[in-house]
Ligand SMILES: Nc1ncnc2c1ncn2[C@@H]1O[C@H](COP(=O)(O)OP(=O)(O)OP(=O)(O)O)[C@@H](O)[C@H]1O
């Protein structure tokens with residue numbers, strides 16, 4: 001299992017009624033990396049994630065995770081293998097408490113999730129671990145709050161804690177800092193860096209500050225196809241990328257400073 | 258314990274005492290028994306709609322087929338009442354397994370349509386097969402003796418059996434909802450894609466919820482046959498599926514007691530108005546329903562709970 005690449009796609013394509021959203025993508029994600037996937041709006045990044053997590057079936061191509069072809073697996077099965085995703089719009093259970101959200105993930109490995117006759121108290125021993133995970137993302141003080149009442153940045157942090165609870169080998173994060181203020185962006189960036197120890201992260205990210213500071217490798221997607229792939233320094237000098245994407249980012253960066 | 262939680266306990270205790278002494282208060286026992294049967298039916302339905310987020314439009318199939326199975330086993334096969342009830346619930350659980358396996362592949366309105374379509378087939382089968390008595394229904398089902406020992410022919414004995422079964426089923430539903438399994442149902446209702454991405458095979462959980470709901474709805478139908486002594490086509494008719502939705506929404510979907518309360522209102526109204534206004538009773542209940550939905554979107558019990566929660570702040 002110590003192969004260099006944890007995930008590999010070969011000729012992965014997705015067509016929606018003739019429209020090619022993901023076009024023959026060959027991507028290799030190196031074990032232990034934070035790998036960023038960038039590209040303009042509508043480039044197919046979310047669709048690509050949906051393919052990897054089996055929320056969509058590919059039109060062509062294959063997906064290999066840890067040496068196993070997982071192209072035709074069911075989504076929950078893929079999650080059990082260790083690929084856990086977050087969503088572009090925060091995915092929490094709004095009317096459960098913050099603690100219960102994390103417990104929801106921890107509960108899976110108990111193997112009692114079909115036990116409809118057992119009381120809720122059989123889950124209480126998970127609370128310690130849940131609180132630990134919450135502390136990792138600075139949410140320990142919100143444990144008993146109803147999730148719907150959290151500010152957006154905190155919800156994203158909670159989502160991260162819930163994902164971490166499953167100890168995934170490969171985390172897929174879809175724009176984890178989208179819609180956040182400066183402070184939240186910094187906090188979540190540090191958090192991602194922190195939790196990346198011992199695992200692999202593939203993340204979609206628009207914010208170039210975040211990408212340049214934590215990503216080991218960058219893949220640029222445009223109209224469904226890869227136009228560049230490599231370390232930040234290299235990719236950011238690629239004329240294709242500058243034309244397609246960086247130009248707008250530069251102005252965005254200037255605007256932010 | 259919070260003030261609201263205390264209040265809820267006191268209310269339940271009061272209701273239980275009320276149920277236990279109801280016959281002494283001069284309430285007609287058969288009426289209260291019928292009410293409790295429908296209350297159980299609505300609570301079972303709510304397990305699916307309120308706590309899993311699945312709208313079935315075919316629950317009459319479970320209520321009605323169990324009513325027939327129990328009636329036939331007791332009348333023609335001389336089953337004791339407890340075995341008759343058990344067999345009825347099992348039969349509807351099995352039908353639930355088949356219907357559920359087909360329906361949960363689809364979402365939302367398509368799910369509802371499939372349940373409706375299959376329930377119509379069940380209706381047709383009940384109309385055609387010999388043992389249901391066709392248009393006449395299955396009449397004169399004897400109550401028999403519980404475990405062959407305690408005669409249920411007296412309304413009092415029957416009454417306490419119904420109360421006991423209702424309370425046990427109600428507690429069972431609250432347990433299911435708070436169990437580890439119930440937590441997963443809650444995740445599915447709150448955010449299904451997220452539940453999938455955490456590795457839960459949501460279809461299996463939905464199917465089990467469907468079967469449990471069907472079995473409990475069946476138990477309600479079986480109990481009704483035992484109480485009233487008959488099972489008829491109206492038990493499997495689609496309007497019965499509509500009625501249980503109405504009861505649940507009226508009382509408060511997703512609350513524990515709301516559906517039972519809604520069933521109480523509907524049955525009481527039917528009982529009071531039937532001989533005075535005839536078939537207008539449907540119209541009157543319909544109007545009340547529309548008014549309630551406009552005024553209290555969460556249902557009566559739902560609004561009451563929301564009000565208490567607001568006051569607690
Ligand atoms: N289910 C679908 N049916 C039809 N077209 C779709 C579907 N999902 C996505 N698309 C199209 O595929 C293209 C890629 O969409 P996708 O959401 O993957 O882009 P993205 O790179 O994630 O964009 P953003 O940066 O805005 O999140 C878009 O043109 C979109 O309209």
Ligand SMILES: [Mg+2]
Nearest residue numbers: 045046047088
């Ligand atoms: Mg996207």
